[in-house]
Amino acid sequence: MRRFALFVVAALLSACAAPPAPPPAPPPTPAPVAAPKKPIKIGLALGGGAARGFAHIGVIKALEAQGIVPDIVVGTSAGSVVGALYASGMRGFDLQQVALQMEEAMVADWTLPDRGVLKGEALQAFINQRVGDRNIQQLPRPLGVVATDLQSGELVLFRRGNTGMAVRASSAVPGMFQPVEISGREYVDGGLTSPVPAQSARAMGADFVIAVDISNVQRAEKLSGTLDVLLQTFAIMGHAISRHELEDADVVIRPKTATVSSTDFAGRHLAILEGEKAAAAVMPELKARLARARER
Numbered sequence: 001m002r003r004f005a006l007f008v009v010a011a012l013l014s015a016c017a018a019p020p021a022p023p024p025a026p027p028p029t030p031a032p033v034a035a036p037k038k039p040i041k042i043g044l045a046l047g048g049g050a051a052r053g054f055a056h057i058g059v060i061k062a063l064e065a066q067g068i069v070p071d072i073v074v075g076t077s078a079g080s081v082v083g084a085l086y087a088s089g090m091r092g093f094d095l096q097q098v099a100l101q102m103e104e105a106m107v108a109d110w111t112l113p114d115r116g117v118l119k120g121e122a123l124q125a126f127i128n129q130r131v132g133d134r135n136i137q138q139l140p141r142p143l144g145v146v147a148t149d150l151q152s153g154e155l156v157l158f159r160r161g162n163t164g165m166a167v168r169a170s171s172a173v174p175g176m177f178q179p180v181e182i183s184g185r186e187y188v189d190g191g192l193t194s195p196v197p198a199q200s201a202r203a204m205g206a207d208f209v210i211a212v213d214i215s216n217v218q219r220a221e222k223l224s225g226t227l228d229v230l231l232q233t234f235a236i237m238g239h240a241i242s243r244h245e246l247e248d249a250d251v252v253i254r255p256k257t258a259t260v261s262s263t264d265f266a267g268r269h270l271a272i273l274e275g276e277k278a279a280a281a282v283m284p285e286l287k288a289r290l291a292r293a294r295e296r
Contacts, residue, residue, distance in 0.1 A: 037294070039294075040207040040208050040293055040294055041071040041072060041205055041206050041207050041208070042068065042069075042070045042071050042072070042206065042207075042208050042209075042210065042290075043070060043071070043072040043073075043074065043198075043201030043202070043204065043205075043206025043207075043208065043209045043210070044060075044063075044070035044072070044073050044074070044083075044086075044201070044209075044210050044212070045074050045075075045079075045196055045197045045198045045200070045201045045209055045210070045211040045212065045249065046073070046074070046075040046076070046078075046079025046080070046082055046083050046196075046197075046212050047076055047077075047078075047079050047191075047195050047196035047197070047211070047212055047213050047214055047215060048076040048077030048078050048079055048171075048189065048190065048191035048195055048196075048214070048215065049077070049078050049079075049214035049215050049216075049257065050077070050078055050173075051078070051260065051265055051267060051268070051271070052078065052214045052216070052255075052257040052260050052267075052271055053077070053078025053079060053081060053082055053214060053271075054082075054099050054260075054267075054268040054271035054272050054275070055212070055214050055255035055257055055260070055271040055272065055274050055275035055278070056078070056079060056082040056083075056212055056214070056275060057082060057092060057095045057096050057099055057271075057272050057275060058255065058271070058272040058273060058274065058275020058276035058277070058278075058279065059212050059253055059255070059275040059276070059278065059279045060082075060086060060091075060092040060095060060275075061092030061093065061095075061096065061272075061275075061276055062092075062275070062276045062279030062280055062283070063092075063210070063279060064091060064092045065092075066283060066287065068210075068286070068287075068290070070141075070210065071141070071142070071206070072141070072142045072143075072144070072201060072204050072205065072206050073086055073087045073141055073142070073143050073144070074143070074144035074145075074146065074157075074197040074200045074201045074204060075143075075144070075145060075146065075167075075170065075197065076146040076170060076189075076190040076191050076194055076195060076196065076197050077170055077171045077173070077189050077190055077191045078171065078214070079196075079197070079212070079214075080145045080146065080166070080167045080170040080171060080190065081123075081127065081167055081171065082095065083143060083145070084127055084130075084131060084136075084139075084143060084145070084163050084164075084166075084167050085098060085127070085130055085131065086141070087131075087139040087140065087141040087142070087143035088130065088131040088132065088134065088139050088140070088141075088163075089139075089140045089141070096272060098130065099268050099272065100268065100269075102265070102268075103265070104265045106122065106126050107122050107123040107126050108122060109121055109122040109123075111178075114178060115178050115179060116172070116174070116175060116176055116177045116178035116179070117176060118176055118177045118178065119177075119178055120168040120171070120172055120177045120178060120180060121168075123164070123167065123168050123171060124162075124164035124165050124167070124168040125164060126164070127163055127164035127167045127168075128162070128163060128164035131163050131164075134163065135160065135161055135162060135163060136158060136159055136160055136161055136162075136163050136166060137159065137160045137161075139163070142159075142204060143159070143163075144157050144158070144159055144197070144200050144201070144203075144204050145157070145158040145159075145163075145166040145167055145169075145170050145190070146158075146170055146190035146193070146194045146197045146200055147166065147169040147170045147172075147180075147187040147188065147189070147190045148187060148188050148189060148190055148192040148193045149185055149186075149187060150179050150185075150186040150187060150188050151185065151186065153192075153193070154193070155190070155193040155194050155200075156187065157197075157200050157203065157204075158170075159204070161182070165180065165182060166182075168180050169182060169187035169188070169190075170187075170189065170190040171189060172187065172188045172189050173188070173189045173191075174188050174189065174192075177189075194245060195213075195215055195245070196211050196212070196213045196215070196245060196246055196249075196252075197245070198211045198245050198246055198247075198248040198249040199245050199248045201248075202248050207293065208250050208289075208290060208293045209248060209249045209250050209251075210249070210250065210251050210253065210286065211246055211249035211251070211252045211253070212252075212253045212254075212255070212275075213246065213252055213253070213254045214254075214255055214257050216254070216255075216256065216257045216258045250289055250290075250293070251282060251285065251286045251289060253275075253278050253279050253282055254278060255271070255274040255275045255277070255278040256274050256277075256278065257271060257274055260274070
């Protein structure tokens, strides 16, 4: 009887005891964190066009006014002149001030005809002085300068070395400038192989390319002088070549430079203005495409 009573008491105590604690819940799975989007690199490809190259300055001013600052600059011929100065740290208004102070005599060193009537040394010295005698790889903004190997006919993209010499080579229009010798090779105008260097901007790592084509071949007035005819011939040839290359550009800006002479520095005001107007005209499309590129 006593054992039965003890059994009953034990059963009651067991029934009244607290149930065992449930096992601990697993820690919550953290929500996946989206990887930050890599900022895209904007490339600015500046084409050739002799004195019409002042239009590039207007384009740069318009881009900066909208907060669009390229990460990479590539230039051909006149585009390499503006590109080198821009890559050195100058802003749009700085470039405009330099352009308005520039005289043709600063970059023109005429000589007796010897594969060209201009040596190009004055242009080289002008560029080096303006960039503080820094080599291409020492400039604050990555710069590419396009020239053509005279012996092989191949495009060459200078990304290192003497800045002024590379620009001189890129601007050496055959028959006008003497070829430029660099490391045992001779180079002439980059417009022969790449009038608007959009592909070179891609090669340098640009994700979004803004190309500026100043090779407007439609001329209202009659051409006068050998140099005008020569430069117009190059413009016509470059126009045909650039059609394929511009497929690599996301946006193409085409300043209306038909009334700007390729050899006349006096038209610099008009060229700069046309550059600003052309950039403003495509700005809505440019900003929309740039926004889509950043979302991707």
